[in-house]
Amino acid sequence: MEKIVGKSAFAGVAMGEFRELKKDGITVRSKKVEDYEGEILRLEDAVKITNSQLQELYDKTTVGVGTAEAAIFEVHQMMLMDEAYQNSIIAMIKNEKENAPYAVKVTGENFSKIFAAAEDEYMKGRAADIKDVSERLIAVLCGAAVINHKLDKPVIIAADDIMPSETVQLEKENVLAFVTRKGSVNSHTAILARTMNIPAIVCAPLPKDIDGKNGIIDGNSGIVYIEPEETVKEEYTKLQEKESEKKTLLRHLKGKKTLTSDGKEIKLFANIGSLGDMEAVLENDAEGVGLFRSEFIYLEAADYPTEEEQFQIYKDVAQRMEGKKVIFRTLDIGADKQTDYFGMEKEDNPALGYRAIRICLTQEDIFRIQLRALLRASAYGNIAIMIPMVVSLWEVHRTKQIVEELKEELNSRGVCFGEIELGIMIETPAAVMIADLLAKEVNFFSIGTNDLTQYTLAIDRQNAKLDMFYDAHHPAILRMIQRVIECAHKEGIWVGICGELAADKSLTRTFVRMGIDELSVAPGCILPIRKKIIEM
Ligand SMILES: C=C(OP(=O)(O)O)C(=O)O
DSSP states (O other): OOOEEEEEEEOOEEEEEEEEEOSSSOOOOOOOEEEEEHHHHHHHHHHHHHHHHHHHHHHHHHHOOOOHHHHHHHHHHHTTOHHHHHHHHHHHHHHOOOOOOOOOOOOHHHHHHHHHSSHHHHOOOOHHHHHHHHHHHHHHTTTOSOOTOOSSEEEEESSSOOOOHHHTTGGGGEEEEESSSSSTSHHHHHHHHHHHHEEEESSOOOOOTTOEEEEEEEETEEEEEEEEOOHHHHHHHHHHHHHHHHHHHHHEEEEEEBOOSSSOBBBEEEESSSGGHHHHHHHTTTSSSSEETHHHHHSSSSSSSOHHEEEEEHHHHHHHTSSSEEEOOOOBBBBBOOGGGGGOOOOOGGSSOOOTHHHHHHHHHHHHHHHHHHHHHHEEEEEEEEEOOOHHHHHHHHHHHHHHHHHHHHHHHHHOOOOOEEEEEOHHHHHHTHHHHOOOOEEEOOOOOOOOHHHHHOOOOOGGGGGTTTTTOOHHHHHHHHHHHHHHHHHTOEEEOOSSSGGGGHHHHHHHHTTEEEEEEGGGGHHHHHHHHOOO
Protein backbone atom coordinates (compact mmCIF):
# COMPACT_ATOMS: atom_id res chain seq x y z
CA MET A 1 0.00 0.00 0.00
CA GLU A 2 1.21 3.48 -0.85
CA LYS A 3 -0.08 6.58 0.94
CA ILE A 4 0.29 9.91 -0.82
CA VAL A 5 -0.58 13.30 0.60
CA GLY A 6 -2.00 16.02 -1.60
CA LYS A 7 -4.30 18.97 -1.01
CA SER A 8 -8.02 18.54 -0.58
CA ALA A 9 -9.99 20.41 -3.24
CA PHE A 10 -13.35 18.86 -2.35
CA ALA A 11 -14.40 16.55 0.43
CA GLY A 12 -15.79 13.03 0.20
CA VAL A 13 -14.52 9.50 -0.21
CA ALA A 14 -14.18 7.48 -3.41
CA MET A 15 -12.90 3.96 -3.97
CA GLY A 16 -12.09 2.42 -7.32
CA GLU A 17 -9.62 2.00 -10.13
CA PHE A 18 -7.36 4.84 -11.25
CA ARG A 19 -7.53 5.93 -14.86
CA GLU A 20 -4.68 8.16 -16.01
CA LEU A 21 -5.72 10.83 -18.50
CA LYS A 22 -2.84 10.53 -20.91
CA LYS A 23 -2.16 13.48 -23.09
CA ASP A 24 1.29 12.96 -24.46
CA GLY A 25 2.23 9.46 -23.47
CA ILE A 26 2.76 7.82 -26.86
CA THR A 27 6.17 8.08 -28.51
CA VAL A 28 6.04 7.71 -32.27
CA ARG A 29 9.27 7.27 -34.26
CA SER A 30 10.23 6.79 -37.89
CA LYS A 31 10.60 3.06 -38.55
CA LYS A 32 10.48 1.42 -41.98
CA VAL A 33 8.00 -1.40 -42.63
CA GLU A 34 8.39 -4.16 -45.19
CA ASP A 35 4.72 -5.01 -45.60
CA TYR A 36 3.41 -1.57 -46.54
CA GLU A 37 0.12 -3.03 -47.80
CA GLY A 38 -0.50 -4.62 -44.39
CA GLU A 39 0.31 -1.28 -42.80
CA ILE A 40 -2.31 0.46 -44.98
CA LEU A 41 -4.90 -2.14 -43.93
CA ARG A 42 -3.95 -1.48 -40.29
CA LEU A 43 -4.52 2.22 -40.91
CA GLU A 44 -7.91 1.60 -42.52
CA ASP A 45 -9.06 -0.44 -39.52
CA ALA A 46 -7.85 2.24 -37.11
CA VAL A 47 -9.69 4.94 -39.08
CA LYS A 48 -12.93 2.95 -38.73
CA ILE A 49 -12.47 2.54 -34.96
CA THR A 50 -11.54 6.20 -34.51
CA ASN A 51 -14.58 7.27 -36.51
CA SER A 52 -16.91 5.20 -34.36
CA GLN A 53 -15.26 6.56 -31.18
CA LEU A 54 -15.97 10.08 -32.43
CA GLN A 55 -19.54 9.15 -33.32
CA GLU A 56 -20.03 7.78 -29.81
CA LEU A 57 -18.64 10.97 -28.30
CA TYR A 58 -20.91 13.02 -30.56
CA ASP A 59 -24.01 11.05 -29.54
CA LYS A 60 -23.19 11.13 -25.82
CA THR A 61 -22.41 14.84 -25.81
CA THR A 62 -25.57 15.63 -27.79
CA VAL A 63 -27.71 13.85 -25.22
CA GLY A 64 -25.76 14.77 -22.07
CA VAL A 65 -24.66 18.31 -22.86
CA GLY A 66 -26.06 19.69 -26.11
CA THR A 67 -25.76 19.83 -29.88
CA ALA A 68 -23.53 22.89 -29.89
CA GLU A 69 -21.04 21.17 -27.62
CA ALA A 70 -21.18 17.97 -29.67
CA ALA A 71 -20.34 19.78 -32.90
CA ILE A 72 -16.60 19.50 -32.25
CA PHE A 73 -16.75 15.72 -32.70
CA GLU A 74 -18.58 16.10 -35.99
CA VAL A 75 -15.82 18.41 -37.22
CA HIS A 76 -13.24 15.85 -36.08
CA GLN A 77 -15.04 13.11 -38.01
CA MET A 78 -14.99 15.24 -41.15
CA MET A 79 -11.27 15.85 -40.75
CA LEU A 80 -10.56 12.17 -40.16
CA MET A 81 -12.49 11.11 -43.25
CA ASP A 82 -11.03 13.88 -45.42
CA GLU A 83 -9.63 12.39 -48.63
CA ALA A 84 -6.58 14.66 -48.81
CA TYR A 85 -5.66 13.83 -45.21
CA GLN A 86 -5.99 10.08 -45.69
CA ASN A 87 -4.24 10.10 -49.09
CA SER A 88 -1.30 11.95 -47.62
CA ILE A 89 -0.89 9.31 -44.86
CA ILE A 90 -1.23 6.43 -47.33
CA ALA A 91 1.30 8.03 -49.71
CA MET A 92 3.88 8.21 -46.95
CA ILE A 93 3.33 4.58 -45.96
CA LYS A 94 3.49 3.46 -49.60
CA ASN A 95 6.31 5.65 -50.94
CA GLU A 96 8.52 5.98 -47.88
CA LYS A 97 7.61 2.63 -46.27
CA GLU A 98 6.95 4.45 -43.01
CA ASN A 99 4.96 2.88 -40.17
CA ALA A 100 1.35 4.09 -39.95
CA PRO A 101 1.57 6.00 -36.61
CA TYR A 102 4.56 7.99 -37.85
CA ALA A 103 2.84 8.74 -41.18
CA VAL A 104 -0.21 9.99 -39.23
CA LYS A 105 1.97 12.10 -36.95
CA VAL A 106 3.84 13.80 -39.82
CA THR A 107 0.66 14.32 -41.85
CA GLY A 108 -1.14 15.74 -38.81
CA GLU A 109 1.70 18.19 -38.16
CA ASN A 110 1.83 19.28 -41.82
CA PHE A 111 -1.91 19.86 -42.01
CA SER A 112 -1.84 21.66 -38.69
CA LYS A 113 0.84 24.06 -40.01
CA ILE A 114 -1.23 24.75 -43.13
CA PHE A 115 -4.28 25.56 -40.99
CA ALA A 116 -2.28 27.71 -38.59
CA ALA A 117 -0.91 29.80 -41.49
CA ALA A 118 -4.40 30.48 -42.92
CA GLU A 119 -5.66 34.08 -42.94
CA ASP A 120 -9.18 33.04 -42.08
CA GLU A 121 -9.69 32.88 -38.30
CA TYR A 122 -11.94 29.85 -38.57
CA MET A 123 -9.31 27.88 -40.52
CA LYS A 124 -6.62 28.98 -38.05
CA GLY A 125 -8.68 27.52 -35.28
CA ARG A 126 -8.70 24.11 -36.98
CA ALA A 127 -4.93 23.66 -36.44
CA ALA A 128 -5.48 22.22 -32.96
CA ASP A 129 -8.35 20.03 -34.17
CA ILE A 130 -6.35 18.22 -36.83
CA LYS A 131 -3.66 17.52 -34.22
CA ASP A 132 -6.30 16.20 -31.88
CA VAL A 133 -7.73 13.91 -34.57
CA SER A 134 -4.24 12.64 -35.45
CA GLU A 135 -3.43 11.94 -31.80
CA ARG A 136 -6.62 9.94 -31.45
CA LEU A 137 -5.82 7.95 -34.57
CA ILE A 138 -2.27 7.29 -33.34
CA ALA A 139 -3.65 6.14 -29.99
CA VAL A 140 -5.91 3.64 -31.72
CA LEU A 141 -3.04 2.42 -33.93
CA CYS A 142 -0.86 1.95 -30.84
CA GLY A 143 -3.59 0.32 -28.79
CA ALA A 144 -3.52 3.11 -26.20
CA ALA A 145 -6.64 3.17 -24.12
CA VAL A 146 -7.53 6.56 -22.85
CA ILE A 147 -6.59 9.37 -25.16
CA ASN A 148 -10.27 9.96 -25.92
CA HIS A 149 -11.08 10.31 -22.22
CA LYS A 150 -13.54 7.46 -22.79
CA LEU A 151 -14.54 5.83 -19.54
CA ASP A 152 -16.10 2.39 -19.77
CA LYS A 153 -16.76 2.12 -16.02
CA PRO A 154 -16.64 4.31 -12.92
CA VAL A 155 -13.01 5.32 -12.27
CA ILE A 156 -10.87 7.75 -10.32
CA ILE A 157 -9.39 10.22 -12.81
CA ALA A 158 -5.65 10.76 -12.34
CA ALA A 159 -3.86 13.42 -14.39
CA ASP A 160 -1.10 15.98 -14.30
CA ASP A 161 -3.77 18.66 -14.57
CA ILE A 162 -7.14 18.97 -16.25
CA MET A 163 -8.05 21.97 -18.35
CA PRO A 164 -11.62 23.30 -18.26
CA SER A 165 -11.96 22.54 -21.99
CA GLU A 166 -11.06 18.88 -21.40
CA THR A 167 -13.74 18.25 -18.85
CA VAL A 168 -16.52 18.12 -21.45
CA GLN A 169 -15.08 14.93 -22.90
CA LEU A 170 -15.31 13.09 -19.60
CA GLU A 171 -18.33 10.93 -19.12
CA LYS A 172 -19.29 12.53 -15.86
CA GLU A 173 -21.40 9.62 -14.61
CA ASN A 174 -18.25 7.48 -14.67
CA VAL A 175 -16.01 9.87 -12.74
CA LEU A 176 -15.68 8.84 -9.08
CA ALA A 177 -13.08 11.43 -8.12
CA PHE A 178 -10.29 13.64 -9.46
CA VAL A 179 -6.69 13.53 -8.36
CA THR A 180 -4.07 15.67 -10.05
CA ARG A 181 -0.32 16.10 -9.67
CA LYS A 182 -0.55 19.83 -10.30
CA GLY A 183 -3.44 22.29 -10.03
CA SER A 184 -4.62 24.59 -7.33
CA VAL A 185 -7.49 24.19 -4.87
CA ASN A 186 -8.98 27.32 -6.45
CA SER A 187 -8.70 26.08 -10.02
CA HIS A 188 -11.61 25.26 -12.28
CA THR A 189 -10.86 21.53 -11.87
CA ALA A 190 -11.68 21.92 -8.20
CA ILE A 191 -14.79 23.93 -9.04
CA LEU A 192 -15.88 21.24 -11.47
CA ALA A 193 -15.46 18.54 -8.80
CA ARG A 194 -17.67 20.55 -6.48
CA THR A 195 -20.31 20.97 -9.20
CA MET A 196 -20.23 17.21 -9.74
CA ASN A 197 -20.21 16.61 -5.99
CA ILE A 198 -17.24 14.25 -6.09
CA PRO A 199 -14.02 14.23 -4.04
CA ALA A 200 -10.98 15.95 -5.50
CA ILE A 201 -7.33 16.19 -4.51
CA VAL A 202 -4.70 18.36 -6.19
CA CYS A 203 -0.90 18.58 -5.85
CA ALA A 204 -0.58 14.84 -5.16
CA PRO A 205 2.80 13.39 -6.22
CA LEU A 206 1.28 10.34 -7.94
CA PRO A 207 3.51 7.70 -9.53
CA LYS A 208 3.50 7.58 -13.34
CA ASP A 209 2.30 3.96 -13.42
CA ILE A 210 -0.95 4.57 -11.53
CA ASP A 211 -3.27 3.63 -14.42
CA GLY A 212 -5.30 0.49 -13.64
CA LYS A 213 -4.31 0.33 -9.95
CA ASN A 214 -6.91 0.37 -7.20
CA GLY A 215 -7.16 3.23 -4.80
CA ILE A 216 -8.99 5.31 -2.26
CA ILE A 217 -9.41 9.07 -2.43
CA ASP A 218 -9.99 10.77 0.89
CA GLY A 219 -11.03 14.23 -0.19
CA ASN A 220 -11.54 15.24 3.43
CA SER A 221 -7.86 14.94 4.33
CA GLY A 222 -6.22 15.06 0.89
CA ILE A 223 -4.87 11.50 1.19
CA VAL A 224 -4.58 9.10 -1.73
CA TYR A 225 -4.12 5.36 -1.06
CA ILE A 226 -2.78 3.16 -3.84
CA GLU A 227 -3.50 -0.58 -3.58
CA PRO A 228 -4.89 -0.10 -0.04
CA GLU A 229 -4.74 -2.83 2.60
CA GLU A 230 -7.96 -4.64 3.57
CA THR A 231 -8.23 -2.86 6.93
CA VAL A 232 -8.01 0.56 5.26
CA LYS A 233 -10.62 -0.49 2.71
CA GLU A 234 -12.97 -1.59 5.49
CA GLU A 235 -12.46 1.70 7.34
CA TYR A 236 -13.32 3.73 4.25
CA THR A 237 -16.27 1.55 3.29
CA LYS A 238 -17.77 2.39 6.70
CA LEU A 239 -17.02 6.09 6.17
CA GLN A 240 -18.70 6.00 2.77
CA GLU A 241 -21.77 4.38 4.30
CA LYS A 242 -21.93 7.12 6.93
CA GLU A 243 -21.65 9.82 4.25
CA SER A 244 -24.43 8.29 2.24
CA GLU A 245 -26.64 8.07 5.36
CA LYS A 246 -26.02 11.78 5.96
CA LYS A 247 -27.06 12.53 2.37
CA THR A 248 -30.25 10.53 2.79
CA LEU A 249 -31.09 12.45 5.97
CA LEU A 250 -30.75 15.72 4.09
CA ARG A 251 -33.43 14.71 1.60
CA HIS A 252 -36.21 15.70 3.98
CA LEU A 253 -35.11 19.31 3.46
CA LYS A 254 -36.17 19.20 -0.16
CA GLY A 255 -39.04 21.55 -0.98
CA LYS A 256 -38.50 23.54 2.23
CA LYS A 257 -37.79 27.25 2.28
CA THR A 258 -34.40 28.32 3.58
CA LEU A 259 -35.43 30.39 6.59
CA THR A 260 -33.32 31.47 9.52
CA SER A 261 -34.79 31.06 13.03
CA ASP A 262 -35.79 34.74 12.98
CA GLY A 263 -37.65 34.29 9.70
CA LYS A 264 -35.23 35.74 7.15
CA GLU A 265 -35.34 33.87 3.84
CA ILE A 266 -32.07 33.18 2.08
CA LYS A 267 -32.29 32.07 -1.54
CA LEU A 268 -30.15 29.02 -2.24
CA PHE A 269 -29.19 28.85 -5.91
CA ALA A 270 -26.89 26.55 -7.90
CA ASN A 271 -23.69 27.17 -9.85
CA ILE A 272 -23.51 25.23 -13.11
CA GLY A 273 -21.69 25.21 -16.44
CA SER A 274 -23.81 23.16 -18.82
CA LEU A 275 -27.20 21.75 -19.61
CA GLY A 276 -25.87 18.41 -18.34
CA ASP A 277 -25.73 19.84 -14.79
CA MET A 278 -29.48 20.46 -14.71
CA GLU A 279 -30.24 17.04 -13.27
CA ALA A 280 -28.14 17.85 -10.20
CA VAL A 281 -29.81 21.26 -9.90
CA LEU A 282 -33.29 19.71 -9.78
CA GLU A 283 -32.21 16.72 -7.68
CA ASN A 284 -30.77 19.03 -5.01
CA ASP A 285 -33.77 21.35 -4.99
CA ALA A 286 -32.02 24.56 -6.06
CA GLU A 287 -34.27 27.58 -5.77
CA GLY A 288 -32.70 28.99 -8.91
CA VAL A 289 -29.48 28.99 -10.91
CA GLY A 290 -27.29 31.72 -9.48
CA LEU A 291 -24.41 31.30 -11.89
CA PHE A 292 -24.53 29.61 -15.26
CA ARG A 293 -20.92 29.84 -16.48
CA SER A 294 -21.85 30.42 -20.14
CA GLU A 295 -18.20 30.36 -21.23
CA PHE A 296 -18.32 26.57 -20.95
CA ILE A 297 -20.64 26.57 -23.98
CA TYR A 298 -17.87 28.31 -25.89
CA LEU A 299 -15.11 26.09 -24.45
CA GLU A 300 -16.94 22.96 -25.49
CA ALA A 301 -17.67 24.12 -29.03
CA ALA A 302 -15.41 23.77 -32.06
CA ASP A 303 -16.27 27.25 -33.21
CA TYR A 304 -18.21 30.29 -32.01
CA PRO A 305 -21.61 28.93 -30.95
CA THR A 306 -24.34 30.47 -33.10
CA GLU A 307 -27.22 32.51 -31.73
CA GLU A 308 -29.56 29.60 -32.43
CA GLU A 309 -27.34 27.06 -30.62
CA GLN A 310 -27.06 29.33 -27.60
CA PHE A 311 -30.77 30.16 -27.64
CA GLN A 312 -31.66 26.46 -27.47
CA ILE A 313 -29.44 25.91 -24.40
CA TYR A 314 -30.64 29.02 -22.56
CA LYS A 315 -34.26 28.23 -23.39
CA ASP A 316 -33.91 24.59 -22.23
CA VAL A 317 -32.41 25.63 -18.89
CA ALA A 318 -35.05 28.34 -18.35
CA GLN A 319 -37.88 25.96 -19.17
CA ARG A 320 -36.56 23.21 -16.92
CA MET A 321 -36.40 25.68 -14.04
CA GLU A 322 -40.12 26.40 -14.49
CA GLY A 323 -40.12 30.08 -13.66
CA LYS A 324 -37.33 30.00 -11.07
CA LYS A 325 -34.58 32.50 -11.72
CA VAL A 326 -31.65 31.51 -13.96
CA ILE A 327 -28.71 33.90 -13.99
CA PHE A 328 -26.52 33.54 -17.05
CA ARG A 329 -23.09 35.04 -16.69
CA THR A 330 -22.08 36.39 -20.07
CA LEU A 331 -18.95 35.02 -21.69
CA ASP A 332 -16.10 34.96 -19.14
CA ILE A 333 -13.42 33.57 -21.38
CA GLY A 334 -9.70 34.30 -20.95
CA ALA A 335 -7.12 33.53 -18.23
CA ASP A 336 -7.29 29.73 -17.70
CA LYS A 337 -10.37 29.40 -19.92
CA GLN A 338 -8.91 29.38 -23.41
CA THR A 339 -10.19 28.07 -26.69
CA ASP A 340 -8.33 27.97 -30.01
CA TYR A 341 -10.91 29.56 -32.26
CA PHE A 342 -10.78 32.85 -30.36
CA GLY A 343 -7.18 33.11 -31.58
CA MET A 344 -6.17 34.96 -28.43
CA GLU A 345 -2.62 36.24 -28.23
CA LYS A 346 -0.37 34.93 -25.48
CA GLU A 347 -0.33 37.38 -22.59
CA ASP A 348 2.15 37.90 -19.78
CA ASN A 349 -0.62 38.36 -17.21
CA PRO A 350 -3.72 36.64 -18.61
CA ALA A 351 -5.72 36.98 -15.38
CA LEU A 352 -5.28 40.74 -15.74
CA GLY A 353 -5.65 40.64 -19.47
CA TYR A 354 -8.05 40.41 -22.34
CA ARG A 355 -10.95 38.53 -20.82
CA ALA A 356 -14.66 38.53 -19.98
CA ILE A 357 -16.48 41.85 -20.48
CA ARG A 358 -13.32 43.28 -22.03
CA ILE A 359 -13.60 40.86 -24.93
CA CYS A 360 -17.33 41.42 -25.19
CA LEU A 361 -17.04 45.20 -25.41
CA THR A 362 -14.15 44.97 -27.88
CA GLN A 363 -15.65 42.30 -30.10
CA GLU A 364 -19.24 43.45 -29.79
CA ASP A 365 -20.49 41.13 -32.51
CA ILE A 366 -19.77 38.13 -30.23
CA PHE A 367 -21.51 39.87 -27.32
CA ARG A 368 -24.56 40.81 -29.38
CA ILE A 369 -25.06 37.21 -30.51
CA GLN A 370 -25.06 36.01 -26.91
CA LEU A 371 -27.29 38.80 -25.61
CA ARG A 372 -29.77 38.31 -28.46
CA ALA A 373 -29.93 34.58 -27.67
CA LEU A 374 -30.50 35.37 -23.98
CA LEU A 375 -33.21 37.93 -24.72
CA ARG A 376 -35.04 35.51 -26.99
CA ALA A 377 -34.78 32.74 -24.37
CA SER A 378 -36.20 35.09 -21.73
CA ALA A 379 -39.61 34.56 -23.33
CA TYR A 380 -39.49 30.99 -21.96
CA GLY A 381 -38.57 31.52 -18.32
CA ASN A 382 -37.13 33.78 -15.67
CA ILE A 383 -33.76 34.76 -17.10
CA ALA A 384 -31.26 37.28 -15.74
CA ILE A 385 -28.04 38.49 -17.35
CA MET A 386 -24.90 38.97 -15.29
CA ILE A 387 -21.71 40.67 -16.52
CA PRO A 388 -18.31 39.50 -15.23
CA MET A 389 -15.13 41.44 -14.43
CA VAL A 390 -16.70 44.88 -14.22
CA VAL A 391 -14.31 47.62 -13.11
CA SER A 392 -16.01 50.78 -14.44
CA LEU A 393 -19.45 52.30 -14.75
CA TRP A 394 -19.10 52.80 -18.50
CA GLU A 395 -18.92 49.01 -19.00
CA VAL A 396 -22.36 48.69 -17.42
CA HIS A 397 -23.72 51.69 -19.34
CA ARG A 398 -22.48 50.30 -22.65
CA THR A 399 -23.90 46.84 -21.91
CA LYS A 400 -27.29 48.34 -21.02
CA GLN A 401 -27.22 50.38 -24.21
CA ILE A 402 -26.50 47.26 -26.30
CA VAL A 403 -29.30 45.36 -24.53
CA GLU A 404 -31.72 48.22 -25.28
CA GLU A 405 -30.67 48.30 -28.94
CA LEU A 406 -31.20 44.56 -29.19
CA LYS A 407 -34.62 44.81 -27.57
CA GLU A 408 -35.62 47.45 -30.15
CA GLU A 409 -34.30 45.23 -32.93
CA LEU A 410 -36.26 42.22 -31.66
CA ASN A 411 -39.38 44.35 -31.22
CA SER A 412 -39.15 45.60 -34.78
CA ARG A 413 -38.89 42.00 -35.97
CA GLY A 414 -41.82 40.95 -33.80
CA VAL A 415 -39.64 38.57 -31.75
CA CYS A 416 -40.81 38.01 -28.16
CA PHE A 417 -38.71 38.44 -25.06
CA GLY A 418 -39.55 38.59 -21.38
CA GLU A 419 -38.66 40.78 -18.43
CA ILE A 420 -34.94 40.39 -17.87
CA GLU A 421 -32.89 41.55 -14.89
CA LEU A 422 -29.36 42.82 -15.45
CA GLY A 423 -26.78 42.33 -12.73
CA ILE A 424 -23.05 42.28 -12.33
CA MET A 425 -20.41 40.14 -10.69
CA ILE A 426 -18.55 42.00 -7.99
CA GLU A 427 -15.13 40.44 -8.30
CA THR A 428 -12.68 43.30 -8.58
CA PRO A 429 -11.65 45.73 -5.83
CA ALA A 430 -12.63 48.56 -8.20
CA ALA A 431 -16.21 47.27 -8.35
CA VAL A 432 -16.30 47.06 -4.54
CA MET A 433 -15.12 50.63 -4.20
CA ILE A 434 -17.74 51.97 -6.63
CA ALA A 435 -20.47 49.54 -5.51
CA ASP A 436 -22.57 52.53 -4.34
CA LEU A 437 -22.58 53.91 -7.90
CA LEU A 438 -22.96 50.53 -9.60
CA ALA A 439 -25.95 49.70 -7.39
CA LYS A 440 -27.88 52.56 -8.99
CA GLU A 441 -27.41 50.98 -12.41
CA VAL A 442 -28.28 47.30 -12.02
CA ASN A 443 -30.89 44.96 -10.56
CA PHE A 444 -28.55 42.82 -8.49
CA PHE A 445 -25.00 42.06 -7.43
CA SER A 446 -23.38 38.65 -7.14
CA ILE A 447 -20.03 38.57 -5.37
CA GLY A 448 -17.44 36.39 -7.10
CA THR A 449 -15.20 35.68 -4.15
CA ASN A 450 -12.79 33.50 -6.13
CA ASP A 451 -11.60 36.32 -8.34
CA LEU A 452 -12.22 38.96 -5.69
CA THR A 453 -9.72 37.14 -3.46
CA GLN A 454 -7.25 36.79 -6.34
CA TYR A 455 -7.40 40.48 -7.26
CA THR A 456 -7.58 41.88 -3.73
CA LEU A 457 -4.74 39.81 -2.30
CA ALA A 458 -2.75 39.97 -5.59
CA ILE A 459 -2.49 36.19 -5.65
CA ASP A 460 -2.78 34.09 -8.82
CA ARG A 461 -5.54 31.60 -7.95
CA GLN A 462 -4.05 29.02 -10.36
CA ASN A 463 -0.66 28.97 -8.66
CA ALA A 464 -0.63 26.02 -6.25
CA LYS A 465 2.47 27.40 -4.51
CA LEU A 466 0.42 30.32 -3.31
CA ASP A 467 -2.49 28.31 -1.89
CA MET A 468 -1.34 29.03 1.69
CA PHE A 469 -1.48 32.78 0.97
CA TYR A 470 -4.83 32.65 -0.84
CA ASP A 471 -7.05 33.34 2.14
CA ALA A 472 -10.67 33.94 1.17
CA HIS A 473 -11.41 34.55 4.88
CA HIS A 474 -9.02 37.51 4.88
CA PRO A 475 -10.57 40.48 6.74
CA ALA A 476 -10.14 42.54 3.56
CA ILE A 477 -12.48 40.19 1.72
CA LEU A 478 -15.03 40.03 4.51
CA ARG A 479 -15.07 43.81 4.83
CA MET A 480 -15.55 44.10 1.08
CA ILE A 481 -18.50 41.72 1.20
CA GLN A 482 -20.05 43.76 4.00
CA ARG A 483 -19.58 46.98 2.03
CA VAL A 484 -21.12 45.52 -1.12
CA ILE A 485 -24.18 44.28 0.79
CA GLU A 486 -24.69 47.70 2.37
CA CYS A 487 -24.34 49.53 -0.96
CA ALA A 488 -26.78 47.13 -2.64
CA HIS A 489 -29.41 47.39 0.08
CA LYS A 490 -29.17 51.17 0.20
CA GLU A 491 -30.31 51.20 -3.43
CA GLY A 492 -32.92 48.49 -2.82
CA ILE A 493 -31.30 45.75 -4.90
CA TRP A 494 -30.57 42.19 -3.82
CA VAL A 495 -27.09 40.77 -3.41
CA GLY A 496 -25.69 37.24 -3.42
CA ILE A 497 -22.39 35.37 -3.39
CA CYS A 498 -21.57 32.95 -6.19
CA GLY A 499 -17.86 32.36 -5.44
CA GLU A 500 -16.78 29.19 -3.63
CA LEU A 501 -16.97 31.01 -0.29
CA ALA A 502 -20.77 30.84 -0.51
CA ALA A 503 -20.54 27.13 0.34
CA ASP A 504 -18.16 27.62 3.25
CA LYS A 505 -20.28 26.61 6.23
CA SER A 506 -17.93 28.28 8.68
CA LEU A 507 -19.01 31.63 7.20
CA THR A 508 -22.74 31.01 6.67
CA ARG A 509 -23.68 32.70 9.95
CA THR A 510 -21.44 35.67 9.14
CA PHE A 511 -23.03 36.12 5.71
CA VAL A 512 -26.53 35.91 7.10
CA ARG A 513 -25.67 38.47 9.79
CA MET A 514 -24.21 40.74 7.12
CA GLY A 515 -27.57 40.61 5.32
CA ILE A 516 -26.83 38.45 2.29
CA ASP A 517 -29.93 37.64 0.22
CA GLU A 518 -28.73 34.73 -1.88
CA LEU A 519 -25.99 32.11 -1.86
CA SER A 520 -25.18 30.28 -5.07
CA VAL A 521 -23.25 27.06 -4.57
CA ALA A 522 -22.45 23.75 -6.26
CA PRO A 523 -25.69 21.72 -6.47
CA GLY A 524 -24.48 19.15 -3.92
CA CYS A 525 -23.89 21.88 -1.33
CA ILE A 526 -27.45 23.25 -1.38
CA LEU A 527 -29.07 20.91 1.15
CA PRO A 528 -26.16 21.01 3.66
CA ILE A 529 -26.25 24.83 3.58
CA ARG A 530 -30.05 24.80 3.93
CA LYS A 531 -29.65 22.61 7.02
CA LYS A 532 -27.04 24.98 8.44
CA ILE A 533 -29.27 28.05 7.92
CA ILE A 534 -32.45 26.44 9.21
CA GLU A 535 -30.64 25.32 12.36
CA MET A 536 -29.05 28.70 12.96
C1 LIG B 1 -17.67 32.68 -9.36
C2 LIG B 1 -16.53 33.18 -9.77
O1 LIG B 1 -16.13 33.02 -11.06
P1 LIG B 1 -15.13 31.90 -11.60
O2 LIG B 1 -15.88 31.09 -12.60
O3 LIG B 1 -14.03 32.67 -12.25
O4 LIG B 1 -14.67 31.09 -10.44
C3 LIG B 1 -15.64 33.91 -8.86
O5 LIG B 1 -14.65 34.47 -9.32
O6 LIG B 1 -15.91 33.89 -7.65
